[in-house]
Amino acid sequence: MNRLLFIALCLFSASIYSQNIINGNVLDKNSNTPLPYISIYLPELETGTTTDENGEFSLEITNGTFKVIVSAIGYETKSLIITTPLEAKLSILLSESAIEMEEIIVSTPFHKLQSENVMKVEQKKVKELNASGAPTLAEGITNIAGVESISTGNSIGKPVIRGLSSNRVLVYTQGVRLENQQYGDEHGLGINAAGIESIEVIKGPASLLYGSDALGGVLYLNPERFADMNTSAADASLNYFSNTKGYSTNAGYKSSANGFKFLFRGSLTEHSDYETKKYNVTNTRFREQDFKAGFGYQASKFKTEFRYNLNNAKLGLPEEIGEQSTNRTPLLPYQNIDNHIFSSKSTLFFKNSSLDVVLGYVYNNRKEFEEHHHHDEDEDEDDHEDEHEEEEHDEHDEAALNMKLKTFNYNVKYNLPKLGKFETIVGVQGMNQTNTNYGEEVLIPNATTNDFGVLATSHIHFEAVDVQLGARYDYRTIEIENFADKDFNAFNGAIGFKTNIFNKVTARLNLASGFRAPNLAELGSDGTHEGTNRYEIGNLDLKNEQNFQIDLALEYKNEHLELYANAFYNKINNYIFLAPNGEFIDDDPVFLYQQENANLYGGELGLHLHPHPLDWLHFESSFETVTGKQDNDEYLPLIPANSLTNTVRVELNSNIIKKSYAFVKLRSTFAQNNVNTFETTSDAYNLLSAGIGGTFKVFNNEMDVMLSATNLLDTEYIHHLSRLKPDGILNMGRNINIGITYSL
Structure with a gap:
């Protein structure tokens, strides 16, 4: 009986983990060279990975249609839609840009990049606010x-x-x-x-x-996000x-x-107590x-x-x-x-x-x-x-x-x-x-x-x-x-x-x-x-x-x-x-x-x-x-x-x-x-x-x-x-x- 239960649990577990492996690479659009350490993130699944030294990545996800956000400092953020299972390897081209990379806007319902969003939303990284020297979050904002x-x-x-x-x-x-x-x-x-x-x-x-x-x-x-897969x-x-x-x-x-x-x-x-030029404020x-x-x-x-x-x-x-x-x-x-x-x-x-x-x-x-x-x-x-x-x-x-x-x-x-x-x-x-x-x-x-x-x-x-x-x-x-x-x-x-x-x-x-x-x-x-x-x-x-x-x-x-x-x-x-x-x-x-x-x-x-x-x-x-x-x-x-x-x-x-x-x-x-x-x-x-x-x-x-x-x-x-x-x-x-x- 215990053996049958174990087999049933294994089958159930296999069905739960029936995932698709998506493979891809990220290349520079102008030079066609591989780009290492590029962030690959799926906002609906709240999971992601990064490309290796050869610009390659591999990720396990379930069947469905999902948004993929590809971003790195020095490149334009790219948003694309994929439907799994994929029939071929995913190849992504990024263009260089001195503009800060975009992030998904979570506070609006359709979870788009700000460049795609109808409503204007300001977004700042807390790390950037901390760099300004603010002692608290309320001051940082x-x-x-x-x-x-x-x-x-x-x-x-x-x-x-x-x-x-x-x-x-x-x-x-x-x-x-x-x-x-x-x-x-x-x-x-x-x-x-x-x-x-x-x-x-x-x-x-x-x-x-x-x-x-x-x-x-x-x-x-x-x-903060969970760790990449x-x-x-x-x-x-x-x-x-x-x-x-x-x-x-x-x-x-x-x-x-x-x-x-x-x-x-x-x-x-x-x-x-904080200090001014004249006194500490008690x-x-x-x-x-x-x-x-x-x-x-x-x-x-x-x-x-x-x-x-x-x-x-x-x-x-x-x-x-x-x-x-x-x-x-x-x-x-x-x-x-x-x-x-x-x-x-x-x-x-x-x-x-x-x-x-x-x-x-x-x-x-x-x-x-x-x-x-x-x-x-x-x-x-x-x-x-x-x-x-x-x-x-x-x-x-x-x-x-x-x-x-x-x-x-x-x-x-x-x-x-x-x-x-x-x-x-x-x-x-x-x-x-x-x-x-x-x-x-x-x-x-x-x-x-x-x-x-x-x-x-x-x-x-x-x-x-x-x-x-x-x-x-x-x-x-x-x-x-x-x-x-x-x-x-x-x-x-x-x-x-x-x-x-x-x-x-x-x-x-x-x-x-x-x-x-x-x-x-x-x-x-x-x-x-x-x-x-x-x-x-x-x-x-x-x-x-x-x-x-x-x-x-x-x-x-x-x-x-x-x-x-x-x-x-x-x-x-x-x-x-x-x-x-x-x-x-x-x-x-x-x-x-x-x-x-x-x-x-x-x-x-x-x-x-x-x-x-x-x-x-x-x-x-x-x-x-x-x-x-x-x-x-x-x-x-x-x-x-x-x-x-x-x-x-x-x-x-x-x-x-x-x-x-x-x-x-x-x-x-x-x-x-x-x-x-x-x-x-x-x-x-x-x-x-x-x-x-x-x-x-x-x-x-x-x-x-x-x-x-x-x-x-x-x-x-x-x-x-x-x-x-x-x-x-x-x-x-x-x-x-x-x-x-x-x-x-």
Whole structure:
């Protein structure tokens, strides 16, 4: 019996692994010479390989029709469609190019290269952002044109896309929406850069794809890929930051074989108070621990993966300039935040179609500790002369604010068989969320939120133009415990066009509506928000925010020059904002949630020049601007100042140092005088940065070394979106970052 069972299992296993072996080579189009170490990647299967020294590759995949992305530095990225089993060897020709290689855009539904995409999406590698010297991911994303960050010191930052932030910008990680009480100005991103491969930014309403909260745009974080088929890899890195006497370190390992693949990565980050030319900013210190793991399996007609991320952050909340020290343990008040992110992503492949099922569970536990909750507050100050004792906190102290947010979300999409020129996707998305208070302070009430949405979208390929269109319906209910039940619904749609209007000039025109249902804080707040020192009162009569945006993008590209111009106009009805009513409760000013129609407009201009024959030399320049006004002619709050960034970059390759680079960057931020009644203006300033790096061979393995410096001139400045601005507290001064990554 056991023998029969063994034979049956073997037969079943053989059927599961009935794969096709595709063989091919990659050649230079001009010289017809083989190209080694070229990346071959299949995005639908999330697997790939690289060519060997002779330009040859071999890959096992299942039967079906799949997209293949072939890319390498110095060559144009190529996208092609193959159907297995192949009748002959695959031969691929690549053309040389000084332009950076393209990647698949994952945040849009049809997973195309940006050059093929109807919607304009910005994508940046995290490795590139890290090279700029940013101490956190939230700071790193500000290097993307049109993206800024509302910051509280270095540890807390929230993305701002074209002037919109908080619940108007949806963050996706591991393929699922991140929910971590993002309504608050002092509530940060909650994601560590370790284990994140790239970032995609959709600027503008993406409610068609993601529902409520994507009214202002989407920040999509792509996790690191699993190892190529039948390979293993390991790496470790260490970064030191001179300004904060801080460091970040991480190590990871991944492997793939016989249809199974796994990875894991752990990281630790610690920083003391950041330094300006005049003082250290007290209690901007923080400590962050992060662990990411993934497991995947691929068989005939089926693939699945499961990922988990645990992030614990202890973040100081600065209030005023006080104690000057280099200790890394936060003082009171501080936040202690745990984020658990579970995600499951599976695909069933049929003959000419596929079904994607993504499930996510996010558990966010936010605790805030304050002075008057410390057990030792009544003891004589003479007992606290030891500086070390001042820094340490009893971990059993009761949190003043203790909220647990549990979110389950699902996303099911069916990719219909291609019908002529039409690619079509239909799907359903939804969310169940509970917010529960366990602390003494209750700012946001206990509540349960349920979302349900249904959508359909098509990409139509005409000879001269590509068209993408779609429609969606959403329904949300919010049950506030012992208070009220509310429901909201909305229909939204989008249509976009991409065409070449002249030789080498691509135009994209997108028109989209979006919406955002009022969040729990806006509806039910009733208490003092310690992070902002105000008493907030919600408004149960709030309506949906509803917007309509027109986005025009023009791009010219040849072998040595890229030019782009993006312009947008965003009309938002029932824009929700906080305003004081002149009263005080417990000595805190009272702020009420109100609504008013608003308009935002602006855009980005840029160029990238790499002159012939100096293809190793790059000059990049970008300008970004946004203006936000209410219909009553008052300016919207927290609108970033206009800025101009100029970068000179050198990229070289040699036998000793591979992928070497050096850059000098000058970012000029203009004065912000268009401010809300309750804001102050901001002065103009210039920040100079520089960096150098490259890849060496050490013991037959690659070691990446980087050195960068930000705010080289130690300029005294205050960013308009800094939450420390009302107190006149400066942003970080000169910082030198040294980083080493060793790969096995």
